[in-house]
Amino acid sequence: MKLLRFGPKGAEKPGLLDAKGAIRNLSGVIDDLTGELLGDEALDRLRRLDTASLPLVDGQPRIGACVGQVGKFVCIGLNYADHAAESGMELPQEPVIFFKATSAIIGPNDTVEIPRGSVKTDWEVELGVVIGKEAKYLSEAEALNHVAGYCVINDISERDFQLHRSGQWVKGKSADTFGPIGPWLVTRDEVPDPQDLQLYLEVNGQRFQNGSTRTMHFGVATVISHLSQFMSLQQGDVISTGTPPGVGMGQNPPTYLKPGDRMELGIKGLGVQRQNVVKG
Incomplete structure (x- = not known):
């Protein structure tokens, strides 16, 4: 579904x-x-x-985030070898875990705001995982049975806030509108292999990201199992599993979002997002 x-x-x-x-x-x-x-x-x-x-919905209504009342918005960093290389960082020995504020969550086609003081707002298409059954101390073999479904996420990031403003990554990841989720939650029975999905992202019609979940450093089952050793995952929690190469920070020269830009991103079978960028 x-x-x-x-x-x-x-x-x-x-x-x-x-x-x-x-x-x-x-x-x-x-x-x-x-x-x-x-x-x-x-x-x-x-x-x-x-x-x-079921009643048919007329017209073209706004689409919201495909999950409501998200408890935790957990993200995995540096989870594609080629993205780690373009970021000038080594591949981690264990999944890198950080959080986005749930107040960052918006619909898949809502407007993205560049926060005040931003100089390096960037894009990241990612596979999202929505938890459907409480997960605690899971093995990798058990992990996918705790998934409700999958979705598209744009893990928008302000690189200067993230990397040069002290502390952890959260302040560069959590601005309002930095978490478009959706359009759909595709139930896990329709995604037989989450490690065989094509991802892409374009800005103003130019394709920057074009990857596959096959090149994840840590697969979805590994990520869920690992997270469950450190925290219980609750129904409706969202995990963003990392991005393939092609982010703005990795361009030569680096290229960042500006007011008037338009992003389009998608994952095969999971839908497409389109966002206009404005000054916050």
Whole structure:
């Protein structure tokens, strides 16, 4: 299934994308795509619905983040060998973990704001993983069974804040609008191998990132298992698994976002995001 949330910010309703690409309203069935409603039993109930009987959503509503009320927004850094090389950093021996503030989360096509004082706002297309079952001290063999589904994430980053303003990476990752998620939550049964997905990102029609999850340093199962040794992962938590090469920081000369730019990014089978960039 392809699940989504639509409507004004803060008042999104749950929806389902039908076989013809139309949005069906799920608000008569569930309140939202959050927490326990992302578990296996809840998703199985949605699969058994007669999709054609669900109300059709007219027009082209705003699409919100495909998960509501996210508890943790966990990210993995330097998880593609070629991205680590372009960043001038060595591959880590264990996954590099950092957090984005959940207040950074926006819809996949919402406007991205360059924060005040920014000089190096950058892009990163990433595979997102949404947890559907509490995960604690998991083995790698168990890990993927705790996934509700997958989505597209743009891990927008301010490199000067991230690397030169002291402390950890969080301050360069957490500005408002720095976490577009969606458009869809694609349930794990439709993604048989999360290590075989093509990713891309373009700015103003120029392709900068063009990669595959096959080149991840730590695969999705390894990432989930590793995280679960240090914290429990709850239903509705989101993990952003790292970016392939082609970020602005890695260009020669470095290239960063500016007001008026337009980004397009996507992952095969998981949908496409499009964001206009404005001054914050």
